[in-house]
Amino acid sequence: MTHLSRYIPILDWGRRYDRATLANDLTAAVIVTVMLIPQSLAYAMLAGLPAEAGIYASIVPIILYAIFGSSRALAVGPVAVVSLLTASAIGKIAAQGTADYATAALTLAFLSGGFLVLMGLLRLGFLANFLSHPVIAGFITASGLLIAASQLKHILGIDAQGHTLPEMAVSLWAGLAQTNGVTALLGSLTLLFLFWVRGRLRPLLVRIGLSAGAAEFGAKAGPALGVVATTLAVWGLGLADAGVRVVGEVPRSLPPLTMPGFEVDLLRALIGPAILISVIGFVESVSVAQTLAAKRRQRLNPDQELVGLGAANLGAAFTGGFPVTGGFSRSVVNFDAGAETPAAGIFTAIGLALAALALTPLVYYLPNATLAATIIVAVLSLVDLSIFTRTWRYARSDFSAVAITALLTLGLGVEVGVAAGVGTSVLLHLFKTSRPHVAEVGLVPGTQHFRNIHRHEVLTDPRIVTLRVDESLYFANARTLEDLIQTRVAEGTELRHVVLMFSAVNAVDFSALESLEAINHRLRDMGVGLHLSEVKGPVMDRLSATELLHELNGRVYLSQYEAWEDLSQR
């Protein structure tokens, strides 16, 4: 039982479920459901799919995550960035509104789910670590801007397309003359209202005497109020006839059973984007889940998270959805509203299922402009321009990674942006370690310590040069060391001994071994000895099995002081 419950966490928390927990979970579920209905519709629109796909993507995936996921409070469903990635990936393959488009979304969810489950079963969650924080921050910020820009067309009531900022700008500019005045007015007012709700409603509610909790709930319900008000306005004033585009007919139905497309060409075209969506979604989700888990001193298992998110996406693939992941704001709301177990997610799913069965006619007159305003307000909170100044102040290399990721995401699209960002991070890291700090050291008088000859008053001997290498030796810096020694040795004509002090060398790879062998041969040809000192145990184990130590034109000393004592007396 304990073994199985490691892989199916519901078996663990489910056994201890009691009435108090039930009450907490139910309350949280009601609040999250109210919040999720407009969000689901909005993110479906962002992904270029019919409104119901958003609702379906929030039902079965939540339940599957509740069974397999390891976070207690994570709320899974369509989120902004993943919806953008979905639209970008499928937009290249099929036209919005076609059956092919919807099928491709299912396939994308299927591939993404399969990939996540596979990564989880193979315990490869750590691979996500290669997305550095600057790359993620630059990407999320740029995505927020891209998403906001992509929604302007709905606010203005025009047609426009494009997956990069320049494309969108050109397309919006060309369509500007077709702006629908009524839509633009409605959209702008909604946008203003939502920004006001976000910034001012809670303090106002507190000031008029509501408790902090009630005020918080009121603020969260604000967007729902906007949805209701604009829907009523469109219905009451007959604005749909004035050209205001609305959500329209949404089938009253539980999630249907659907089948992803499995054509080879489709799979080949979507596997790259699916991997990208999986990794980005996973990283976003895990960082939210980890923050929430820490607040209750709980433990999150990243590999189990992969399985949970993978199951959710597989669920989305077979029930009319599209790629999903753990959302930031909804998870925080869920947590703050008191959700204690994933059962809250199951109740949310039931709430949404009821909504799908009963409430869909009510959204007929919901204007697209309102959904677009909801999205814009939500995603602008993702935009964090301070990352540019913070990384600039901290280290130029980190700033470069942020800047390259953000600019290329905006200018050339999400895939190029992320790929370039990861490449930049890796290259900058290799670049830094490829020029290791190597200090020439001498003996501090009266001690057994050796310090940098350029920073301290130390004893040296023209016949001996001691170099302290402050980095593990591997292929990217091995040859730098060769050059350095060659240069140093060509300078000193009296030189008889080179000592490499290995106190900070944690590893020596095969390239570095061959470089050491080359250094040894060259020094021998010059009649100069090569010695090593303070070699760590694991490094010594490796080196002992090689020819280097047998052919070494010198000795291996336990301590640098011992080397100095021995060599300076020869």
Add this chain to the structure above:
Amino acid sequence: MTHLSRYIPILDWGRRYDRATLANDLTAAVIVTVMLIPQSLAYAMLAGLPAEAGIYASIVPIILYAIFGSSRALAVGPVAVVSLLTASAIGKIAAQGTADYATAALTLAFLSGGFLVLMGLLRLGFLANFLSHPVIAGFITASGLLIAASQLKHILGIDAQGHTLPEMAVSLWAGLAQTNGVTALLGSLTLLFLFWVRGRLRPLLVRIGLSAGAAEFGAKAGPALGVVATTLAVWGLGLADAGVRVVGEVPRSLPPLTMPGFEVDLLRALIGPAILISVIGFVESVSVAQTLAAKRRQRLNPDQELVGLGAANLGAAFTGGFPVTGGFSRSVVNFDAGAETPAAGIFTAIGLALAALALTPLVYYLPNATLAATIIVAVLSLVDLSIFTRTWRYARSDFSAVAITALLTLGLGVEVGVAAGVGTSVLLHLFKTSRPHVAEVGLVPGTQHFRNIHRHEVLTDPRIVTLRVDESLYFANARTLEDLIQTRVAEGTELRHVVLMFSAVNAVDFSALESLEAINHRLRDMGVGLHLSEVKGPVMDRLSATELLHELNGRVYLSQYEAWEDLSQR
């Protein structure tokens, strides 16, 4: 003058040139010229170009390298691996024997030369370090096998093609029935003779009383003897009429002035291969030059080498050649024959120019099979299968890099092989550093030292956990540390303080900084303090400028002992 001579080394050694040096350089030049004539023809054939291209590629490039290069003994010209890469790159664009093919070879040399000069002027020579030794070894070994396989068709006198081992095998098998008996006999005998020369001739010459030097010279001249003998045989016995393919008409001319093609499509198709050829050629050349320089305690400037090799390739591009680099065997011969300055190279070029003017009619009846045999014997010395066992014994990760590079080079071609090898090396390195060694340490009784609690009898306190991180913190391992601390903290209910001992942390990048901030927030939410100890100066400088130290839910201690003293008494 001194400043200019840094960039044009000939100004340096040219001023001090005397008669003794002249005599040594002239002797070396004669020996190298005799060796280079058949090699040049052979490598032109390997590159798919007419025989004269090989001679032209050995004249102006050698002179330009003598002016700009920094090695005293390096002999530049067509070499096996670069010729293979040339054939592979151009073979995709044009058919052998066409004018387009020859023009593409010029363009490739031009791009490669331009890239090398640019790298040299920007002092980017260190970038070549990202080719690890295992990748180079795997690539060179696989290339040697590929080249040998590609020459079998000439030995058998059949037509075959392909740039990978499977392609060649299929093509050879299909053509086997067309084997030309006379060619096969001649080719096999030459091959046997050359192997015999290589292995047995020198000891034999020594035994019959020649001096070591004369025996060495005789052994090196052996291939030339094979060339003369088979050419005479074909001429005397009229074997060309029996279907033995020969070099044929080679124009008697100095290198012509030629113009590379500059069409955008051509440049775009060749820029990738040009970069690959530059880097591989540079790495090969520099390692030879460095070995030779060390023998005379001379200094090699890698960036100047880039300029020298770049100039040589630009020269090849405008004088009917193809990509060149410093060759291993000819440089060693040049060095052993006593060459003291690059003037030896200039004399070699003059010798080859005379050959191009006067001797080309003599190679009319030289059989292609002989050239193929010369190539096979030369490249099989590149094949070093011991690299597999040596890396296997040393470290599995290095073995993987060798194996992947070699197998993919053989199976999918040279470009894929090198790219996959570099990718594998980088990923394996990141993988190793992404799981840093983190030891939980305790106080060794009676000392101020802290050691691993699992290896030593040490004092611990259930309220304090001290983790020593044995790696610089950066994006690939930052989150691993987060997980590790989360796990450790969730275990210990009495835990009040976490101390991170930074004695082996040489750097902290922005991702790691954000991870430390996240760890700090999470521990604060749990009511656990986070402390740092033994933070190095440069790391402390960076951290001091951030919010982390101000928000730190604990203290920074100079030494770990100080941290222990303070925290265990709280």
